Amino acid sequence: MIPSNYLEKVYAGYLGMNIGIRLGAPVEPTIWTYERIKNTYGEITNYVKEYKNFAADDDANGPYYFLRALYDDAKDRDITPNDVARAWLNYTREGIGMFWWGGYGVSTEHTAYINLKKGIPAPRSGSIEQNGKIIAEQIGGQIFIDTWGLVNPCNPKKAADFGEAAARVSHDGEGVLGARFFCAAIAKAFETSDVREIIETGLSQIPADSLYAKVARAVLEFHARQPDDFRACRDMLEREWGYDKYKGVCHIIPNAGVCILAMIYGQGDFNRTVEIATMCGWDTDCNAGNVGTVLGVACGLEGIADKYRTPINDSIVMSGISGYLNILDIPTYAKELAILGYRLAGEACPQWLTDSFKEGEIYFDFELPGSTHNIRVSDPFFCRVRHSTEKAFRGTGSLEVLFDRMTRGEKSKIYYKPFYTRDDFSDERYSPTFAPKAYSGQKVSMKIYLDQWGGNETMGIAPYVRLAKSKKELVQGYIKLVDQQWLDVEFDIPDSEGELIDEVGIVLEAYSTRKPKSLGRIFIDEFRIYGKANYSIDFKKQTMSFGCVTPFSHNHGAWSIEDGAMYLMTAEPSEAYTGNYFAQDYSVSVKLNPQSGYSHLVAVRAQGAMRGYHAGFDGENQVSLYINDFGFKKLASRSYEWRFNQTYDFQVTVQGHTLTLSINGEQVLQHQDDKFGYGMYGVSTIDAARAYFSDFRFVEL
Numbered sequence: 001m002i003p004s005n006y007l008e009k010v011y012a013g014y015l016g017m018n019i020g021i022r023l024g025a026p027v028e029p030t031i032w033t034y035e036r037i038k039n040t041y042g043e044i045t046n047y048v049k050e051y052k053n054f055a056a057d058d059d060a061n062g063p064y065y066f067l068r069a070l071y072d073d074a075k076d077r078d079i080t081p082n083d084v085a086r087a088w089l090n091y092t093r094e095g096i097g098m099f100w101w102g103g104y105g106v107s108t109e110h111t112a113y114i115n116l117k118k119g120i121p122a123p124r125s126g127s128i129e130q131n132g133k134i135i136a137e138q139i140g141g142q143i144f145i146d147t148w149g150l151v152n153p154c155n156p157k158k159a160a161d162f163g164e165a166a167a168r169v170s171h172d173g174e175g176v177l178g179a180r181f182f183c184a185a186i187a188k189a190f191e192t193s194d195v196r197e198i199i200e201t202g203l204s205q206i207p208a209d210s211l212y213a214k215v216a217r218a219v220l221e222f223h224a225r226q227p228d229d230f231r232a233c234r235d236m237l238e239r240e241w242g243y244d245k246y247k248g249v250c251h252i253i254p255n256a257g258v259c260i261l262a263m264i265y266g267q268g269d270f271n272r273t274v275e276i277a278t279m280c281g282w283d284t285d286c287n288a289g290n291v292g293t294v295l296g297v298a299c300g301l302e303g304i305a306d307k308y309r310t311p312i313n314d315s316i317v318m319s320g321i322s323g324y325l326n327i328l329d330i331p332t333y334a335k336e337l338a339i340l341g342y343r344l345a346g347e348a349c350p351q352w353l354t355d356s357f358k359e360g361e362i363y364f365d366f367e368l369p370g371s372t373h374n375i376r377v378s379d380p381f382f383c384r385v386r387h388s389t390e391k392a393f394r395g396t397g398s399l400e401v402l403f404d405r406m407t408r409g410e411k412s413k414i415y416y417k418p419f420y421t422r423d424d425f426s427d428e429r430y431s432p433t434f435a436p437k438a439y440s441g442q443k444v445s446m447k448i449y450l451d452q453w454g455g456n457e458t459m460g461i462a463p464y465v466r467l468a469k470s471k472k473e474l475v476q477g478y479i480k481l482v483d484q485q486w487l488d489v490e491f492d493i494p495d496s497e498g499e500l501i502d503e504v505g506i507v508l509e510a511y512s513t514r515k516p517k518s519l520g521r522i523f524i525d526e527f528r529i530y531g532k533a534n535y536s537i538d539f540k541k542q543t544m545s546f547g548c549v550t551p552f553s554h555n556h557g558a559w560s561i562e563d564g565a566m567y568l569m570t571a572e573p574s575e576a577y578t579g580n581y582f583a584q585d586y587s588v589s590v591k592l593n594p595q596s597g598y599s600h601l602v603a604v605r606a607q608g609a610m611r612g613y614h615a616g617f618d619g620e621n622q623v624s625l626y627i628n629d630f631g632f633k634k635l636a637s638r639s640y641e642w643r644f645n646q647t648y649d650f651q652v653t654v655q656g657h658t659l660t661l662s663i664n665g666e667q668v669l670q671h672q673d674d675k676f677g678y679g680m681y682g683v684s685t686i687d688a689a690r691a692y693f694s695d696f697r698f699v700e701l
Contacts (some may be wrong), residue, residue, distance in 0.1 A: 001154065001339060001347075001421075001548075001664075002153060002154070002342060002345055002347050003190050004192070004629075006153055006465070007299060007334060007335065007338045007353065007368070008301060008368065008369065009153070009189075009190055009297050009300060010153075010186050010337050010338050010341070011292075011301065011330070011331060011334035011368050011371075012296040012300050012301045012304060012329055013146070013150050013293045013296040013297035014146075014147075014192040014293070014296070014300070014333065014334055014501040015224075015296055015304060015309060015312065016293050016294075016295055016296020016297070017059075017060070017063070017290075017292050017293055017296065018060060018277075018312060018316050018330070019288075019291070019296075019308045019312060020274040020277065020290070020291060020292025020293070021059045021060055021285045021286075021289040021450060022051075022114065022311070022312065022424055023044075023047055023048075023275070023276075023278050023284075023285075023288050023308070023531055024278045024284030024285035024286070024287065024288035025054075025284070025285040025429070026048050026049040027041070027094075027281070027284050028283065028284045028285045031248070032281065032284070033080070033281060034238070034282070035145055035283035035285075035352075037279060037281050037444070038198055038231075040280065042416060043275075043279070044275045044278050044279050045275060046308075047149055047307075047308070047311060050311075050426075051311075051424060051425070052424060052426050053279075053315075053424050053426075054312075054317075054678075055317065055425045055427055055428065055430065056097060056317050056318050056326070056431070057285060057429055057430060058098065058099040058100055058144075058430060059143050059144070059285055059286050060289075060316055060318060061319055062098075062140075062143065062145075062407045063098065063144055063146045063147040063148075064146025064147070064298065064318055064320075064325075064328065064333075065087060065091040065092075065098070066084050066087045066088065066091075066166055066169075067087075067148070067151070067340075068087050068090075068091065069087040069185030070087065070151075070340060072085055072090070073087075073593070074250065074494040078158075078161070079162055079165050080122075080167040081122035081123040081166070081574060082121060082122050083128075084122065084165060084166045084169050085121065085122035085169045086610070087115055087118050087503045088116060088169055088170075089113075089117070089319075089609065089610050090608035090610040090611060090630075091320040091322070091608050091614070092113065092321065092608070093319075093320070093553060093555045094113070094117070094555060094556065094609075095552070095695075096431050097143075097319030097430045097433075098319060098320060098430070099113075099140070099433050101317060102249065105131075105135065106249065107249070108131070108135050108136070108138050108140050108170050108171060108175075108248075110617070111131055111135055111170075111171050111172035111671050112125045112131075112171075112510065115130060115131075116169075122168060123168035123172075125169055126167075126168055126169050126170040126172055126175075127168075127172045128172045128173055129172075129625060131172075132488070132700075133173060133247065134247050134248045134251075136171055136173055136175055136255070137171035137172070137173045137174045137246075137251060137252055138175060138249060138252060139173070139178070139250045139251065139252045139283055139286055140167075140170055140171060140175070141168075141170060141171030141175035141252070142167070142175070142178030142179055142182055142252055143286040144167070144282075144291060145163040145167060145182060145195050146181075146183075146186060146290065147182055147188050147333075147337060148162040148163045148166055148183045149183040149186025149293070149636045150186060150293070150297070150337050150341070151337055151341045152175075152183070152187050152341065152345075152385055153190035153341055154187060154190050154191050155187050155345070156183075156184035156185075156188050156201050156205060157184070157205065158344075159184055159186065159187035160180040160181075160183045160205040161180075161185035162166065162183060163179035163180055163182065163183030163184075164176050164179055164180050164183075166179065171337065174252050174253060174256075175252050176205070177206040177210050177252075178252045178256055178371045180202075180205045180206050181203065181206055181216075182202065182259075182293075182294070183200045183205075184201055184204070184205040184412060185198050185199065185294050186297055187201075188201035188202070189294050189297035189298040190299070193268055194268070195263050195264065195267070195268045195298065196264070197264070198263070198294060198298060199216070199220070199260060199264065199456050203216055211253050212252070212253065212256050215237075215241050215253055215254075215256050215257040215260070216256065216257070217236075217608075218236070218257070219236075219237070219257055219260040219261050219439075220260065220264060221235060222236050223261075223264045223265065228278075230261060230262075230265035230276050230279075230587035231695075233261050233265065234258070234261065234280050237254060237257040237261065237280075240466075241254050242254055243282070243418055250283050250286075252450040252470065254282055255282050255286065255287055258277060258280045258281075258282055258283075258287050258550050259277065259287050259290055259291050259611040261276065261280060262274070262276040262277035262287065262291045263291050263294065266295065268298065268299070269291070269295075269299070269303070270295040270298075270299040271303075271304070271305045273291050273292070274288045274291060274292045274295070274308075277291050277292075279468055290319070301369050301370055308552065309370065312330070312696050313372055313374050313376070314331055314371055314374050315327075315328065315329060315374035317420065317432045317434070318432060319430040319432040319433070320553075321555060321577060321579065321608050321609055322435070322553065322581045323433045323434040323551060323553045323577070323578055324431050324434075324435040324437065324578075324579065324580050324581040324680065325581050326385070326411070326433065326435075326553075327418070327419070327434055327437055327479065329362075329373055329374060329496060329533065331368045331371040331373060332357065332363070332364075332648075334368065334663075335353060336357060336620060336693060338356065339353060339357060345491060346509040348525060351550060358528075358530070359582055360378075360580055360582030360583070361529060361530040362416070362437055362527070362528060362529035362676075363527075363528050363530070364399075364416075364526075364527040364528075365395060365397070365526060366387060366395075366397040366399050366524075366525060366527075367395045367396060368397070368399045368527075369387065369389075369397070370387045371387055371498055371677045372385060372386070372387055372399060372565050373416070374413065374416070374417060375416055375527075376414070376415055376416075376417060376517065377401070377412050377413065377414055377415075378412055378413035378414075378415070379411070379413075381401065381404075382403060382405075382412045383401055383403050383404070383412040384386045384402045384404075384407050384571070385399055385400065385401050385402075385414070386399075386402075387400070388400035388523060389451070391449050391523040391525075392448040392666075393449070393486055393525035393526055394525065394526060397668045398525040399524040399527075400487040400521055400522075400523055401414055401508070401521060401522045401523070401524065402521050403508060403510070403515040403518060403519065403520060403521070403522070404519060405514055405516045405518070405519055406455075406459075406510035406512070406517060406519075407513065407514050407517050408457075408511055408512060408513055408514075409509070409510070410509070411501070411509045412507075413501040413507050413508075414505050414506050414507055414508055414524070415464075415466075415505025416438075416504050416505055416508070416527070416529075418436050418437035418500060418501060418503075418504055418551070419433050419434055419435075419436040419437065419438070419468055419500050419502040419551070420432070420530070421434075421468060421502070421543060421545045422543075422545045422546055423426040423552060430494065431546040431555075432549045433545065433546050433550075433551075433582075434545075434551060434578055435551045435552075435577075435578040435580070435680070436500050436502070436688070437580075438465070438501045438504045438529045439501065439533035439534075439535045439580075439698075440493050440494060440495045440496045440501075440534060440535040441531065441533045441534030441535060442492070442493050442530060442531040442532070442533050443489055443491070443492055443493070443528075443529070443530055444463065444492075444493060444527055444528065444590065445488070445489065445490040445491075445526070445530075446489050446490075446506075446524055446527045446528070447485045447486050447487070447489070447525045447526045448461065448487045448489055448506075448522055448524055449487070449521070449523040449525075450483050450484070450485065450487075450522050451484065451520050451521045451522070451523070452483045452518065452519075452520035452521075453518065453521075454517065454518065454520065455510065455511075455512035455517060455518030456512050456518070457510075457511035457518070458480060458482065458483055459480075459481050459508060459509065459510060459511065459518060459520070459522070459563035460478045460480045460481060460509050461478070461479050461506040461507065461509070461522075462475050462476055462477065462479065462509075463475075463476040463479075463489060463491040463505075463506055463507075463600055464476060464503075464504075464505065464506065464507050465493055465494070465501045465504050466501065466502055466503035467496055467500070467501065467502070468499060468500040468501065468502040468542075468550070469499055469500070469541050469542070469543060470499060470541070472499075473503075473507075474494050474496075474662025475507060476491050478509070480511075481522065489506070493529075496535060497536070497541075498536045498537060498540070499541045499542050500522055500537075500542075500550060500551055503590040506587070508522065512595070514637055515603065527533050532699075532700035532701070533580070533698060533700045534604045534698070534699050534700065535697075535698055536695065536696060536697045536698075537551070537578075537695075537696035537698075538562050538564075538695070539564050539566050539637045539694060540564045542566075542568070543561075543607075544561065548576075549576070551560055552566070552576040552577060552578045553576065553577050553578070554574070554575070554576045555574065555575045555577075555609055556572055556573060557569065557570030557572070557574030557575075557576075557685075558570065558577070559576060563692070565593070566692070566694070567691075567692050568683070568685070568690065568691045568692075569689075569690045569692075570685060570688060572670055572688065573684070573685060573686045573687065574685050574689075575603060575606075575609065575682060575683070575684035575685075575686065576683050577603065577606050577681070577682035578680060578681065579679040579698060580680070581607070581678075581679065581680055582676045582678050582679075582680060583605075583680070583700060584654075585654060585655045585700070586604075586653070586654060586681070586699060586700045586701040587651060587652070587653040587654075587697075587698075587699045587701060588602060588604060588652055588653075588685035588696065588697070588698050588699075589649065589650065589696065589697040589698075589699075590602060590683065590693050590695065590697075591644065591647050591648070591649055591650070591693070591694045591695045592616070592617075592647070592648050592650050592683075592691060592692070593645065593647045593648070593691060593694075594617060594644050594646075594690075594691045595644060595645060595650065595687070595691055595692065596644065596688075596689060596690045597685065597687055597688050597689030597690060597691075598618070598619050598687065599616075599617065599618060599619075599686045600616050600683075600685060600689060600691050601614040601616035601618070601683065601701075602615055602616050602650050602652045602661075602681070602682075602683055602686045603681055603682045603683060604652050604654045604659070604679070605654055605676040605678060605679035605680075605681075606628075606679045606680045606681065606682060607676060607678070607679040607680070609627060610629070610630045610675060611628060611629060611630075611676060611679070612679055613625065613627055613628070613635075613654070613659055613673070613676065614626045614628060614632070614686070615652050615661040616650060616661070617640075617642055617668065618634075618637065619688075621639055621640060621641045621642060622637060622638070622639055622640060623631070623637065623638060623640040623642075623647050623661065623663070623668055623669060624637040624669075625637070625659060625669050625671050627673060627676075632686055635671050636670075637669075638667055638669060640663070647692075648663050648664060649665065650662075650663055651663075655701055657672045657673060657674045658670075658671075658672055659671050682696065
């Protein structure tokens with residue numbers, strides 16, 4: 001039975017996971033020994049490092065992307081290792097992002113990925129038989145599985161089975177037991193906040209004679225003797241269960257001990273638990289992330305300190321193959337997970353929850369307690385944002401923006417960030433790439449309520465968007481707010497003329513003269529970005545970001561910006577994707593200038609590296625249309641004379657089941673296929689090639 005507070009618990013668990021990851025990440029590298037962490041930071045009671053924005057992390061990538069097996073293959077049945085293996089291959093850019101590419105036979109995930117690419121199926125891809133015991137029993141089987149627990153509330157056995165199926169893609173033996181333990185613990189946390197009961201439930205899903213169970217029991221027994229000194233317990237783990245006894249880069253057994261230690265010594269307190277996990281060293285972000293999910297669910301939102309929650313601001317980024325999916329709003333994703341949970345439980349999802357989640361668009365209703373949906377202010381001196389239940393256009397929640405003593409001409413932007421570049425991050429963690437969540441041609445709407453306390457003139461707002469490279473702000477006309485009244489604000493995103501949009505929101509401006517100053521609040525509710533996009537990409541206005549040409553995610557090949565075009569040189573099949581992952585009917589145009597090689601294609605409705613359609617030059621004086629469904633298959637082909645070093649205007653249209661390729665205004669191929677109904681667009685090659693691509697135009701139909 002799904003609990004009544006399920007959505008809030010999912011939200012708290014997913015927040016808890018990401019808080020733990022962010023807390024532990026700065027002291028994760030092996031140079032940060034337990035002693036060095038202790039000597040440098042002592043008692044950790046807050047984040048040890050500030051980030052402009054926290055970049056992607058493998059501990060978040062896996063739970064997010066591998067769960068998509070429930071959409072792609074296991075739509076109406078339990079998952080299998082092969083389903084999750086297909087998600088590995090489909091959503092990963094080989095050698096970049098997703099997980100640690102430490103080398104075959106060194107990194108367990110890298111090893112499993114290469115096995116899958118070479119045709120070794122799951123679960124053999126992660127088996128001891130294939131990879132040996134040391135590689136198979138590293139920590140990854142445990143750290144990529146939190147969401148399988150979140151979508152199976154109050155069902156520890158099913159959660160553990162799902163976690164095991166996912167973990168067996170890359171792990172075996174004790175490595176799989178970690179997945180079973182934590183998925184069961186997360187599922188149980190929906191029913192109880194008793195941390196010992198949660199631990200015992202997790203242990204009930206693994207063999208009692210396993211090393212995992214033995215290290216857990218050793219910690220619990222030590223705690224019974226010395227319940228007030230977690231560092232003494234950590235010393236015991238070092239002596240009896242340390243890395244010197246369990247080889248490899250990051251073995252699961254010592255870290256399992258730390259996780260049990262953090263939970264039992266944390267005494268059911270979320271904040272103390274993630275702090276202890278971080279102070280204990282070893283794989284700090286993994287351990288703090290795992291226990292953060294468990295304790296987040298168990299303690300709920302009220303158990304998470306503002307000092308940990310506020311910097312997250314409801315937003316994280318990923319580093320899979322879809323730049324669109326890489327930008328994640330946590331409350332929205334919590335709703336998606338909850339909807340999946342109802343599906344897996346065979347229970348009807350409440351209509352209010354279904355209505356509050358809109359796939360493929362931005363919709364923030366601020367209903368989840370404390371939610372801010374990554375709304376920001378440009379001037380924190382004048383404005384501050386927080387969640388409110390005092391006013392709401394619909395439901396119970398809204399975003400409150402305090403404006404504090406502003407005078408005529410003083411302004412602050414209040415905005416959502418739909419796109420990022422390298423400059424927005426402090427470091428290079430896992431090389432995320434991005435496709436915007438807002439485009440020219442779409443609409444932005446919101447409800448705004450003014451509660452003005454002081455000032456001789458009411459406040460005004462102007463909708464705006466900002467361009468990512470030039471930083472130019474396209475400001476719409478000013479609107480005077482009406483005190484004590486909800487106002488509908490809606491505008492069309494103007495033509496960005498080939499640039500990308502990295503801010504969408506309003507400029508709040510005071511109209512009051514020097515005395516008295518404007519003081520009060522506005523409330524924002526029902527924030528949406530939706531509708532049909534119509535935009536261009538001008539490469540003179542793009543940059544190289546995390547090794548990719550904005551706004552594309554590249555997989556294989558060498559890509560750069562040359563002479564106002566995106567340039568590809570490759571000796572192997574390569575691809576570049578962008579756009580709304582859920583776009584359905586659209587037309588994409590591009591100027592293509594082939595330099596060498598006989599494969600030059602435009603991709604449409606691409607759902608990853610292994611799913612989508614590709615149309616274009618395919619051999620000497622030939623054009624073809626392919627479907628890629630874990631292997632390329634030719635759907636249609638015809639003769640067409642083309643030459644190197646000549647620019648061609650390509651247009652590929654997908655509408656319903658019809659795919660049409662036109663070159664220089666002439667329709668050259670048309671075919672019907674119903675396999676893929678939505679997806680990204682881009683360019684690709686299935687062989688060695690060099691080419692220039694320029695003047696992209698995307699029109700949603």
